[in-house]
Every structure is written in C-alpha cells, then in structure tokens.
Amino acid sequence: MAAHAPILEEVREAAADGTPVLGICNGAQIGCEAGLTPGAFTTNESARFQCEPVHVRVENAATPWTAAYDEGEVIELPIAHGEGRFEIADDRLQQLEETDRVLFRYCEPDGEVTAAADPNGSTDNVAGVLGTDDHVAVLMPHPERATLPDLGATDGQGVLRAFA
Amino acid sequence: MSAYTATVTVRPKRGVLDPEAETTQRALERLGFDLADLRSADRFEVDLDAADAAAARARATEMAEWLLANPTIHDYDVEVGEA
Numbered sequence: 001m002a003a004h005a006p007i008l009e010e011v012r013e014a015a016a017d018g019t020p021v022l023g024i025c026n027g028a029q030i031g032c033e034a035g036l037t038p039g040a041f042t043t044n045e046s047a048r049f050q051c052e053p054v055h056v057r058v059e060n061a062a063t064p065w066t067a068a069y070d071e072g073e074v075i076e077l078p079i080a081h082g083e084g085r086f087e088i089a090d091d092r093l094q095q096l097e098e099t100d101r102v103l104f105r106y107c108e109p110d111g112e113v114t115a116a117a118d119p120n121g122s123t124d125n126v127a128g129v130l131g132t133d134d135h136v137a138v139l140m141p142h143p144e145r146a147t148l149p150d151l152g153a154t155d156g157q158g159v160l161r162a163f164a
Numbered sequence: 165m166s167a168y169t170a171t172v173t174v175r176p177k178r179g180v181l182d183p184e185a186e187t188t189q190r191a192l193e194r195l196g197f198d199l200a201d202l203r204s205a206d207r208f209e210v211d212l213d214a215a216d217a218a219a220a221r222a223r224a225t226e227m228a229e230w231l232l233a234n235p236t237i238h239d240y241d242v243e244v245g246e247a
Contacts, residue, residue, distance in 0.1 A: 045183050
C-alpha cells in the first residue's frame with residue numbers, strides 16, 4: 001500500500017539522481033512493492049512475528065552498503081518481522097545471482113548457508129538485495145539496531161556508513 | 165452509466181508458500197476436522213459506476229495490477245456483476 005504513497009515518487013526521483021536509498025524491514029517490503037528492488041517480502045513460513053538475532057553473510061562487498069565488510073564476512077543483526085520471507089520467480093532469481101544483486105544471505109555463524117539458518121523461509125536464504133544500481137538496496141534485518149555497544153551489537157554500523 | 169460490483173480475488177501464485185493456509189489447516193485438523201487441503205485468498209468487492217461491464221472489469225483489473233495484488237507473488241481474478 002505504502003508503495004503508492006506520494007512520497008515514494010520523491011524517493012524514486014532521489015534514487016534516480018544518485019541519492020543512496022536503503023529500505024530496512026517494512027522499508028524493504030515497500031522498496032520491492034515500489035519496484036525499486038526485485039522480488040517481494042511476504043508472510044514468514046512460520047506465519048508468526050519473529051524477533052531474534054540472526055547471522056547474515058555478505059554476498060557482495062563491492063557496494064556502498066557493504067564496503068566496510070569483506071565478501072563472505074558473517075555479521076549478526078536482529079530481525080523483527082512477520083512478513084520477511086523473500087519470494088521471487090525462478091528466472092528472476094537466476095538473474096539476481098548472475099548480476100550479483102544478492103547483498104546478504106541468512107547463514108550459520110560459520111557462514112554456511114543452510115535451510116536451518118533461514119529464519120523465515122526466504123527463497124535461497126536471501127536477506128537483502130540490490131536494485132538496478134548499487135546505491136539502492138533493501139534488507140529485512142535491522143542494521144540500525146546493531147550500532148551501539150550499549151545495545152550489545154555493533155555489526156550493523158558498516159551498512160549505515162554508506163550514508164556518511 | 166450503470167452501477168457494478170467488481171469482485172477481485174487475490175491468492176498466492178501456484179508454487180508460492182501459503183503459511184496462513186497451512187497454519188489454518190493445522191488448526192482445523194487439531195479441532196478434529198477432516199480436510200484434504202486448504203488455500204487462502206483475499207477478496208475485494210468494489211462498487212463502481214461504469215459505461216458497461218467491460219469498462220468496469222477493465223478498471224477493476226487496473227486496480228488489481230496496481231494495488232490489490234502483487235504480481236510477484238499473487239494471481240488474481242476479476243468478476244463483474246450489476247450492483
């Protein structure tokens with residue numbers, strides 16, 4: 001619904017002009033619905049709201065969002081969503097892989113991508129994807145909730161550095 | 165212009181997981197109901213004035229494409245009747 005709110009036109013224009021645009025959680029759902037990024041986020045496999053820390057692997061470190069990390073690096077971020085399952089048509093998924101548009105994948109603490117490490121049933125464990133341009137991205141986990149030592153986690157700082 | 169009601173039914177595409185349906189089915193079975201399968205769908209009833217049924221259908225289809233359904237994960241169908 002929010003994908004058709006008037007403000008999205010301005011977001012679209014800003015993105016086209018090169019402004020970094022990051023959609024987190026509900027913002028990720030909106031980014032996909034608005035067509036800024038491919039795919040869709042829908043009801044968790046559990047059909048429940050889930051709030052827990054997860055591990056994600058950096059799949060593409062050559063973007064503003066992941067420049068602070070190494071490719072393959074595993075970071076811990078919190079999730080808090082009921083509709084975070086990434087879905088996309090098979091041919092478009094293949095296209096995503098071929099063009100290196102997958103930003104993060106849910107994984108085990110050691111980096112292995114397994115079905116058990118996928119908290120919500122996302123296709124291919126996808127936790128975050130890039131738009132056509134690298135400066136447009138969405139992800140379901142919350143990097144902004146993992147930026148202060150007092151909160152117990154700081155792994156998300158690197159993502160937000162893209163705005164600095 | 166005549167008054168029509170367009171009914172738009174939106175459901176998960178074939179092959180797309182439907183956790184709400186699975187949860188509902190499990191709950192029904194837990195209550196002792198016997199069933200083979202269950203699918204969920206959203207149904208929207210849109211009252212509108214249009215020149216004819218085809219025009220009403222065209223407008224409701226546009227609504228489905230734009231907002232009521234997400235083409236990445238949903239299929240939809242539109243039925244039009246006189247209100």
